[in-house]
Amino acid sequence: MRPFKPVQLVSIFNFLVAIAALTICLQWLTQSPTITKSEKELPRLPVESAHHPAKDARFDGVDQTRLQEPNFYQRTGPSSYDQVAALLTGKAELGPKNIDAQDWTNYVKLIQVNWEQYQQSIGQPMMVWSATEIKDQHPTVFYPFSGPDFTTLYQMYPDKDYYVMAALQRAERLVDLNQLSPKVSAQTLEVLGSAWNSFGQYGYFITEYLYKYLSQNNVKIGATTLMSSFLQLHQFSIQKIVPIQIADNGSIIELHEDQNWDSVRFYLVKDGREVKLDYLKMDLSNAGILKTPKNNLFLKQATTNPVLLKAASHLPQHPNFTKVRDTILENAPVIVQDETGIDYAPLNMRFDTTLYGEFNKAYRVFSGYNKDLAKAYITRDDEKILPFRIGYFKDGNYALIVARRK
Numbered sequence: 422m423r424p425f426k427p428v429q430l431v432s433i434f435n436f437l438v439a440i441a442a443l444t445i446c447l448q449w450l451t452q453s454p455t456i457t458k459s460e461k462e463l464p465r466l467p468v469e470s471a472h473h474p475a476k477d478a479r480f481d482g483v484d485q486t487r488l489q490e491p492n493f494y495q496r497t498g499p500s501s502y503d504q505v506a507a508l509l510t511g512k513a514e515l516g517p518k519n520i521d522a523q524d525w526t527n528y529v530k531l532i533q534v535n536w537e538q539y540q541q542s543i544g545q546p547m548m549v550w551s552a553t554e555i556k557d558q559h560p561t562v563f564y565p566f567s568g569p570d571f572t573t574l575y576q577m578y579p580d581k582d583y584y585v586m587a588a589l590q591r592a593e594r595l596v597d598l599n600q601l602s603p604k605v606s607a608q609t610l611e612v613l614g615s616a617w618n619s620f621g622q623y624g625y626f627i628t629e630y631l632y633k634y635l636s637q638n639n640v641k642i643g644a645t646t647l648m649s650s651f652l653q654l655h656q657f658s659i660q661k662i663v664p665i666q667i668a669d670n671g672s673i674i675e676l677h678e679d680q681n682w683d684s685v686r687f688y689l690v691k692d693g694r695e696v697k698l699d700y701l702k703m704d705l706s707n708a709g710i711l712k713t714p715k716n717n718l719f720l721k722q723a724t725t726n727p728v729l730l731k732a733a734s735h736l737p738q739h740p741n742f743t744k745v746r747d748t749i750l751e752n753a754p755v756i757v758q759d760e761t762g763i764d765y766a767p768l769n770m771r772f773d774t775t776l777y778g779e780f781n782k783a784y785r786v787f788s789g790y791n792k793d794l795a796k797a798y799i800t801r802d803d804e805k806i807l808p809f810r811i812g813y814f815k816d817g818n819y820a821l822i823v824a825r826r827k
Contacts, residue, residue: 502659506649508598509613510536517598520606528610535621536654543624546809547576554777554805554823557755561585561726565705565745566733569647571698573624573731573811575655577757582696585723587703592685593643595662601640609640616647624810644700645685652689657696660688665699671718673699705736705745720745724752730762732812735783735790737763756824759812761787765794765822772824778807780820787813794820 507513511529516522560582564574567586574584598606645662652659664676665686675686687698703709703716710717728749730737737746738761746763749756750771756763760780768774780798783790798804798820810819 500658500660502595502649502662503653505595505597505599506653506659509596509646509650510653512653517601517606519601519603520598520610521603524607524610528614531614532617535617539621539624543809543811544572544576547573547811548579550808551577551579554775555755555757557727559726559754562729563587563723563726564729564731565703565749566730566736567700568732569644569651569700570731571648571651572655574729575651577729578727582694584696584698585701585726586699587701587705587723588644589702589704591641591643591683591702592645592664592700593641594645594682595649596640596642596646605640609642612640612642613646616642623814624812643682645682648687648698648700652687652698656691658690660690662687665701667701667703667713667715667719669715671715671722673701673719706741707744708741710744717744717748720748721752724749725754727755727757728753730756730758732759733761735761735787737761738790754826756822758822758824760791760794760820760822761812762822764791765797768822768824769797772826775823776801776804777821777823778804778811779818781816781818784813794822 504513508517511525511532516525516529520528555577557578562574562578562581562584564570564584564586566588567574568588568590569586571584571586574586578584596609598609601609649659649662663686664678664680664682665673665684666676666681667684668674673686683702685700687700689696689698701719703719704713705720710720736742737749746767749763750767756768756772760783762768765774776798780791780794782788782792782795807819807821811821812819
């Protein structure tokens with residue numbers, strides 16, 4: 422056999438090196454990727470769990486998607502929800518890509534001005550007041566007729582682990598300004614700007630406007646979007662948002678993302694503390710409660726916690742809302758309300774009441790309501806100062822009642 426030439430030997434050597442390298446690559450590809458320490462610390466679910474949880478034989482015939490509740494874990498940095506909320510509140514470093522620069526500048530300034538106005542005149546005085554006047558150890562608080570007004574609930578009860586809100590408007594999905602077309606983005610900014618003008622001036626959302634926000638343009642601006650804005654401004658980190666509903670036994674269960682977004686649950690973190698916030702679309706009228714017995718069961722559970730009533734259109738005093746009123750009167754340990762909550766006479770029978778501010782008569786749209794409260798402010802001489810406005814404008818006088826069960 423003739424000896425190999427040097428050129429041939431080099432070619433054979435290069436071929437063998439290539440084979441060896443290919444073998445190493447195939448071995449690497451068939452092995453699990455290296456997991457860093459930080460990744461190991463995060464809870465991992467099987468890929469199928471995100472939308473099709475593994476079956477459990479113990480629950481054959483049961484919708485198991487409603488039985489599995491995701492673990493609550495804290496992210497190491499801002500979540501995608503935080504980034505979306507930062508855009509909504511003008512806190513993002515860069516504005517939305519599809520929005521005119523000047524329109525964005527105007528929107529950011531509008532939010533800043535209205536939020537600062539609200540905080541100076543209402544928000545900060547409210548938190549100072551609640552720290553001394555509302556002392557409560559319950560971990561949960563319930564706010565019926567709330568609309569998306571998380572900020573009042575938080576400022577009244579800043580240390581709760583679980584906040585529950587209920588109102589008639591739909592929650593809908595969180596609106597991401599970066600995902601909208603230029604035309605729809607401009608329309609959405611206009612609607613959001615109107616909402617901020619209203620809240621900055623009055624400290625509450627006008628009910629009829631909440632329905633307009635849902636239908637005024639192609640984007641449905643529901644409670645989720647407005648509440649996420651408040652959460653961002655109050656420096657909560659939004660870890661997760663999931664749709665929820667009331668179960669037949671009155672408990673709250675989570676749904677898959679492709680199911681109904683009428684009601685939502687927020688998983689939150691603030692200063693290292695885990696907090697849960699539920700918003701439930703619910704008809705609190707007598708007819709609504711009779712039609713959905715599971716809601717009645719829920720109310721009996723929820724009202725065993727402190728209850729907040731504010732800017733409720735005097736519905737708890739209306740004959741069509743006696744069931745929710747009676748449930749609150751029967752169960753609540755503490756009620757904090759403005760004049761639109763429960764009538765003073767039945768409230769004062771069961772609770773020790775402390776009056777704050779002044780009250781002469783109801784807002785003109787609701788004239789005739791709560792006349793017994795007006796008499797109480799005349800006959801009682803123990804009312805206390807209220808250092809902030811709350812509820813509807815009534816010729817400069819505002820009332821708040823703290824009622825503790827006798």
